[in-house]
């Protein structure tokens with residue numbers, strides 16, 4: 001089947017989030033890890049390529065995204081979606097803006113929009129300012145993110161240093177007036193050569209208006225919720241035929257593991273709650289730097305995997321800062337990711353077939369270590385967090401990749417319940 005929409009996600013949790021929201025339509029969605037080496041075969045109308053480039057050097061991120069674009073083009077896609085975090089996670093250099101600009105050049109696109117709103121998860125945009133729940137982004141726990149601390153809430157200000165062409169806004173008052181008003185505003189921006197347009201959205205209804213107005217643009221950028229209305233719009237436009245997928249869960253035994261490298265406030269709550277039910281081991285980056293992960297590997301060797309034990313580096317901001325002060329930000333992150341990746345492989349080799357992973361970068365490291373290349377999308381555990389099914393070393397496994405901020409306090413236990421029930 002020809003691909004209609006080709007999507008590039010800057011991290012793995014973001015990719016499963018996007019694939020999960022597209023799959024709510026019941027249409028086939030295919031999720032690939034990294035740019036496939038082989039030319040496209042057996043493609044779906046919605047193809048998502050998961051990259052791990054959110055915090056990569058700008059040149060590397062741009063090159064990888066352009067390679068993903070070429071693969072998606074060769075699968076027949078004519079419309080593209082650049083998926084980044086609903087909290088606009090990026091460093092001051094990028095990579096949201098530079099990648100968008102490179103994709104625009106490759107696609108000969110004069111304009112694109114930026115809409116990370118995800119109302120079901122409390123992310124809304126008003127007058128160009130991003131809110132997390134009732135708090136401006138810069139006053140939310142995202143201000144303490146280990147890799148991409150977000151210290152400004154204004155998307156135009158965040159985007160400007162990342163792009164070369166002018167940045168503008170279509171505000172909520174315009175979006176509330178409907179599709180035609182958004183189209184007129186886009187034309188008005190085009191007449192002023194405004195290439196990068198932040199669009200306000202506070203509710204799913206706003207996203208439906210924006211998606212309808214912008215669905216024919218070669219490139220859309222934003223969070224997963226902006227893409228959610230697209231399958232139904234394409235169906236209505238006759239670009240795609242209804243082709244509901246019956247998702248079949250492969251048999252996966254109950255043994256598994258929970259791995260958490262996310263330090264978000266929500267993950268801290270989830271880890272604390274799960275530790276009251278399951279055995280846990282805490283990774284300390286400073287110990288890992290000195291002694292390696294042997295202690296944790298040994299602990300895991302002795303665990304009954306049907307208890308779904310938890311291994312976590314999740315820590316409070318002060319502990320994260322202390323580790324980063326000694327090791328450097330990047331090295332602290334890598335040491336933890338590397339340990340969690342080794343632990344995932346040991347768990348699989350000991351028979352684990354269920355993997356619950358918390359954290360975007362963490363998910364990238366674990367998924368790569370497990371050698372996963374393509375994922376089928378299963379039941380949603382929480383908005384933006386589906387179970388996925390894939391193969392690792394020839395074994396069927398179930399894998400869920402949880403964005404740091406997603407899910408509620410019971411997420412880990414709920415994930416297991418949802419898998420058992422599906």
Ligand SMILES: Nc1ncnc2c1ncn2[C@@H]1O[C@H](COP(=O)(O)OP(=O)(O)O)[C@@H](O)[C@H]1O
Nearest residue numbers: 146262313315320333336337359360361362404
């Ligand atoms: N205790 C810690 N000290 C320093 N860095 C840590 C610690 N625990 C985890 N990290 C690193 O913080 C980063 C968290 O990012 P990520 O996995 O994307 O989580 P989130 O989804 O919450 O953003 C990872 O690179 C991880 O290795």
Ligand SMILES: O=C(O)[C@@H](O)C(=O)COP(=O)(O)O
Nearest residue numbers: 013014017085086360403404
């Ligand atoms: O859009 C979102 O919030 C998520 O899909 C996402 O990108 C998650 O990133 P992490 O919080 O780093 O897991």
